[in-house]
Amino acid sequence: MALDSKHMQAAHLLRRAGFGGSQALVDEYANLDFTAAVDRLLNFSNVDNSAMDNRVAALGMNNPADPKGIRAVWLTRMLYTARPLEEKMTLFWHNHFATAISKVNDAVAMQRQNDLFRSHAMDKFDVLLKQVARDPAMLIWLDSNTNRKGSPNENWARELMELFTMGIGNYTEDDVKQEARAWTGWFERQGAFYFARNQHDFGSKTYLGQTGNFNGDDIIDILAKRPATANYISSKLIKWFVTDKPDPAMVKRISDLYFSSGYSIGAMVAAILKSPEFLAAYRTQIKSPTDFTVGMLRSLEVQKVDQNIAYVPAAMNMDLYNPPSVKGWDWGTAWISTGTYFARANTADRIALQANKNTPYYIDAMGLLKRAGITDASGAVNFYLDLLCDGDVSDGTRNDLVSYIGNVDLSKDNQNSEAKVRGLIHLILASPAYQMN
Amino acid sequence: MSLSRRDFIKRGALMSVVGIGAPAFLVKGAYSLQQRDASHAASAASAISTPASAATAQSAGQAAVSNATNNKRILVVIQLTGGNDGLDTVIPYSQASYYTYRNVLAVPKSSVLDLDGKVGLSPYLPKMKQLYDGGNLALIQGVGYPNPNRSHFRSMEIWQTAVPDTIGDTGWLGRYLDASAADDQAARDKALRAINIGQQLPKTFFTSTTLVPSIASIDAYSFAGNTRYPADTQAQIDVINKVYQEASKRGSYEDYIRQAAIDALGSSDTLKRIISSYQPKSQYDAKNQVAQGLKMVAQMIGGGLDTQMYYLTTGGFDTHANELNTHNALMKSLDDGIWSFMQDMIAQGRANDVMIMTFSEFGRRVQENASGGTDHGTALPMFLVGGNIKGGVYGDHPSLDDLDQGDLKYHIDFRSVYGSVLHNWFGADPTPVVGSGWPNVNFLKS
Structure with missing residues (x-):
C-alpha cells in the first residue's frame, strides 16, 4: 500500500x-x-x-x-507559511549567499538579510546580487568594511566569483585582485550600506578581459552576462530542487532560460518544477x-x-x-x-x-x-x-x-x-x- | 579491544541486496592517481634538509618496517580550517622582509620563541616550544603543492584527497584504509579502524570499502526512547535494527543511510562503555574545542580501542581582517589542547604510540592587508608531535624575497609528508595512496 x-x-x-x-x-x-x-x-x-x-x-x-x-x-x-516556495527559496539563498552569525554577530543584520532573500527570492539574479552586495551582514561577513583603496581585501571579490556567480575555474588570481579594487569603499556603517568615496579606487581595472573604471555594480553587470554564471546558478537550482547530479542537457536548458528571461530566477524555478526530471527524482x-x-x-x-x-x-x-x-x-x-x-x-x-x-x-x-x-x-x-x-x-x-x-x-x-x-x-x-x- | 565489523552488521537483508563485502554506494572503482614527473620529485627531494643529527632522506619505497612494531601506533590528524597564517605560526624573524611585509601582524623578534636561530614559534605556542625542546616536535617548513589553489574548498579537497589534478572520490587516509586491508578480509571488516571526532565526515576518510564513524558527543551517541518505558525502548532498538536491514527502495543514498545507522547502532554500546571506563589523566580546558576533541581521543585510547586513526577539525583560521587577537587565541587553543593530550598520553604510557599531525588548506599572503588581516596564500608549516618524533626543523623556510605573485614558494610537497607518515609510522607502502617517488621526510626516532 x-x-x-x-x-x-x-x-x-x-x-x-x-x-x-x-x-x-x-x-x-x-x-x-x-x-x-x-x-x-x-x-x-x-x-x-x-x-x-x-x-x-x-x-x-x-x-x-x-x-x-x-x-x-x-x-x-x-x-x-501559506507560501511554502517563498520560504524554500529564502533557504536556498541563505545557503547560496551563506553568511554566518558567528562572525557577523548581529541578529538584526542577519534578519534583515533574511528579509532581503525573501523579498527578492524570485527576482532577477542581477538585481538580487546588487542588493546582496550592499547588504550589511554580507559586508561584515566578507570583510568589505576594510576593503580600501591601495590595499584591497579580496574576500568578497573572490567569493562573489567562486561561490555566488561563476564557480571556480572561470577567473584568474589577477581577476580577483582587479575586482577587489572595484569594490573598495563599499562599507557598512551603523547597520547600513555606505559608499566611502575617499576609500574607493576610481582607477582603471582590467577584469575578465575588459578594461574600464569599474565599480561594484559594473562588476555584477559583467558577471551576470557570463555563460559560466548561467551555468552555475542553473546547476545550483537543479541540485536544490531535483538531483545532486544534474543532467548537462537540463543545465543547458535552464541556462538558456536564464538569458532569454533576462536573468529571472522565477522563470528558472518554474521550468525546473515543471520538468520531467523533477518528477523522476521522486524521493531520491x-x-x-x-x-x-x-x-x-x-x-x-x-x-x-x-x-x-x-x-x-x-x-x-x-x-x-x-x-x-x-x-x-x-x-x-x-x-x-x-x-x-x-x-x-x-x-x-x-x-x-x-x-x-x-x-x-x-x-x-x-x-x-x-x-x-x-x-x-x-x-x-x-x-x-x-x-x-x-x-x-x-x-x-x-x-x-x-x-x-x-x-x-x-x-x-x-x-x-x-x-x-x-x-x-x-x-x-x-x-x-x-x-x- | 578489537571489534569485528561482523558484530555490527548482522548479515541480513542489507548484505544480500548490495552484495557481500561492501554496499554498492561505497564501491567507487579504482581511484586515479596523477603520477608526478620524476624531475619534480628529484628537485623536491634535494630541498628537504633534516636536522644535523638526522639520517639522510631515504626513498619512501624502501622496505616497509615490520608491521608488528606498528600495530599499536596511532595517528591523530588536526585539520585547521580556513587557511592558517603560517608566517605568524612559525616566524621567519631572521628574514628582514618579514618586517617589511608585516606591520600590524609582525611578531617582534624579542617575542619569538626561537627554534634554530632562523625561525621561531608564535609566543602563543609556548608548550609547543617545550615539546620542541624535549625533542618531540618536528616542524616541516614550506609545505605545499604545484599550482596552488587559493579557494578554501578546492584546496582543502586537494589536501584531503591528495589528488590535486582531478576531483578525487576517496581521501588519502581512506585509500590507506582500503589498501592496508586489501588482502585481509578480517582487517577490512574491522570497524573503528578510524574515527572522526565531529558530526560531518571529512573527505580524508572517504574509502571505497567502509564508512568511517563520526562521533561528536558520546552522550548523544545512542538511540534514545521513552524513558518511562525502558522495555519499550529495547523493543524499538530491536525493530529499528530490523528495519535498517531491509532492502532499500530508493537507491544508493538510502543504502548510505542504512550503512551509517547500522554502524551507529552497532557501535554505541561499546563506545559508551569504553569512554565511561576511562578517566583522563590530565586537565582539558572545557572551553577549548581542540582540547575537548583530543580528550575524547584520549578516552578512546585509554579505554582500549585499537583504532589507528583519529581526525578532528577546528575552524576560525580565515583571518582576512583583525587577525592578531583571533590568531593568537587560535594558537593558544592548539597549544593548550595538544599539551593536555600529550600529558595524558605520557600518563597513560602511550606517548610513544601517538603522533599528531596538523595541516591547513593553505597559508596566507605574505603582505598583510589594510584590514589588519591576510588574504589566501600558499605554503605553510606542518607540525608532527609525539614521543617517537625526532624533533627538529625540517626543510628551509621559504624565502620572502622570492615570491610567486606575493605568495611563498613551497619546498616540500604535502604528499611527501603523507607518504612518509604512512611509511615511517605505519610501515605501509605509500604508493597506493600517494603514488611513488616522493622523498621521505625522516622524522622518526626509530
Whole structure:
C-alpha cells in the first residue's frame, strides 16, 4: 500500500518546493492538475499569510537582537507559511549567499538579510546580487568594511566569483585582485550600506578581459552576462530542487532560460518544477535537518511550537543563520554520519514524545488516527507511513513496525496505546524511508 | 579491544541486496592517481634538509618496517580550517622582509620563541616550544603543492584527497584504509579502524570499502526512547535494527543511510562503555574545542580501542581582517589542547604510540592587508608531535624575497609528508595512496 500517483506527485512537490504538508494539503494539491499545482506554489505573492504572522507573533520573540529569536521565528515561518516556495527559496539563498552569525554577530543584520532573500527570492539574479552586495551582514561577513583603496581585501571579490556567480575555474588570481579594487569603499556603517568615496579606487581595472573604471555594480553587470554564471546558478537550482547530479542537457536548458528571461530566477524555478526530471527524482534526495524537522511538524499538524525549536536542526548539523562556511552546507550524503544518525533518531524521539493533552501541542498522535477512523495496528502503521513517507517502504519494514505495536489495543485511547503510537511515529521518523526527500 | 565489523552488521537483508563485502554506494572503482614527473620529485627531494643529527632522506619505497612494531601506533590528524597564517605560526624573524611585509601582524623578534636561530614559534605556542625542546616536535617548513589553489574548498579537497589534478572520490587516509586491508578480509571488516571526532565526515576518510564513524558527543551517541518505558525502548532498538536491514527502495543514498545507522547502532554500546571506563589523566580546558576533541581521543585510547586513526577539525583560521587577537587565541587553543593530550598520553604510557599531525588548506599572503588581516596564500608549516618524533626543523623556510605573485614558494610537497607518515609510522607502502617517488621526510626516532 502506498499513495496513488496523484498524491505521490503532490507530496513530492510539496516536499521539494516547500517543507511537506498535512494530509489535507497533500489532498488539495493532488486534486489539481500538476501544472496548476506548481503554479499555485509559484504565484505566492498575493497569498494571505496573516495566520502565519499571528503564529510568529505568538512566539513572543520580541527582542530583535536575540540570535535564538531569529532562528525560532524563521522555523515558525517555514512551519506555518501559506507560501511554502517563498520560504524554500529564502533557504536556498541563505545557503547560496551563506553568511554566518558567528562572525557577523548581529541578529538584526542577519534578519534583515533574511528579509532581503525573501523579498527578492524570485527576482532577477542581477538585481538580487546588487542588493546582496550592499547588504550589511554580507559586508561584515566578507570583510568589505576594510576593503580600501591601495590595499584591497579580496574576500568578497573572490567569493562573489567562486561561490555566488561563476564557480571556480572561470577567473584568474589577477581577476580577483582587479575586482577587489572595484569594490573598495563599499562599507557598512551603523547597520547600513555606505559608499566611502575617499576609500574607493576610481582607477582603471582590467577584469575578465575588459578594461574600464569599474565599480561594484559594473562588476555584477559583467558577471551576470557570463555563460559560466548561467551555468552555475542553473546547476545550483537543479541540485536544490531535483538531483545532486544534474543532467548537462537540463543545465543547458535552464541556462538558456536564464538569458532569454533576462536573468529571472522565477522563470528558472518554474521550468525546473515543471520538468520531467523533477518528477523522476521522486524521493531520491536526503532530507536536510531543516526539511527533517519542519517536514515532520507540518505533516503531523503540530499546532504550536515554542522558542526551543530554534536549535533543533542545529543538533543535526544545520544551525540556521550559522552555516559552516561561505560555501554553505554540504548536502546529500554529507548530512549522514553515524553521529548525525543518532541526532536524527533522538530529535524524532524528542518531538514524538512531547505531548499536552489539554491544548493542541506538538503531536496529537491518537487524535490523527481517530479522525481517520483507525483502530488497529496495521491501520496505524499504514496511516503514519503514508503521511510521513508516502508509504514508500518494503513489506518487511511494514511488518517490523506492526510487530512493534504487538497486541496493544489501539481502539482504546489510554496511556499504553498513546505511548505505542508515539513510539511508532518515532520509529518511522528514525527509519531510512523518512530520511529520503 | 578489537571489534569485528561482523558484530555490527548482522548479515541480513542489507548484505544480500548490495552484495557481500561492501554496499554498492561505497564501491567507487579504482581511484586515479596523477603520477608526478620524476624531475619534480628529484628537485623536491634535494630541498628537504633534516636536522644535523638526522639520517639522510631515504626513498619512501624502501622496505616497509615490520608491521608488528606498528600495530599499536596511532595517528591523530588536526585539520585547521580556513587557511592558517603560517608566517605568524612559525616566524621567519631572521628574514628582514618579514618586517617589511608585516606591520600590524609582525611578531617582534624579542617575542619569538626561537627554534634554530632562523625561525621561531608564535609566543602563543609556548608548550609547543617545550615539546620542541624535549625533542618531540618536528616542524616541516614550506609545505605545499604545484599550482596552488587559493579557494578554501578546492584546496582543502586537494589536501584531503591528495589528488590535486582531478576531483578525487576517496581521501588519502581512506585509500590507506582500503589498501592496508586489501588482502585481509578480517582487517577490512574491522570497524573503528578510524574515527572522526565531529558530526560531518571529512573527505580524508572517504574509502571505497567502509564508512568511517563520526562521533561528536558520546552522550548523544545512542538511540534514545521513552524513558518511562525502558522495555519499550529495547523493543524499538530491536525493530529499528530490523528495519535498517531491509532492502532499500530508493537507491544508493538510502543504502548510505542504512550503512551509517547500522554502524551507529552497532557501535554505541561499546563506545559508551569504553569512554565511561576511562578517566583522563590530565586537565582539558572545557572551553577549548581542540582540547575537548583530543580528550575524547584520549578516552578512546585509554579505554582500549585499537583504532589507528583519529581526525578532528577546528575552524576560525580565515583571518582576512583583525587577525592578531583571533590568531593568537587560535594558537593558544592548539597549544593548550595538544599539551593536555600529550600529558595524558605520557600518563597513560602511550606517548610513544601517538603522533599528531596538523595541516591547513593553505597559508596566507605574505603582505598583510589594510584590514589588519591576510588574504589566501600558499605554503605553510606542518607540525608532527609525539614521543617517537625526532624533533627538529625540517626543510628551509621559504624565502620572502622570492615570491610567486606575493605568495611563498613551497619546498616540500604535502604528499611527501603523507607518504612518509604512512611509511615511517605505519610501515605501509605509500604508493597506493600517494603514488611513488616522493622523498621521505625522516622524522622518526626509530
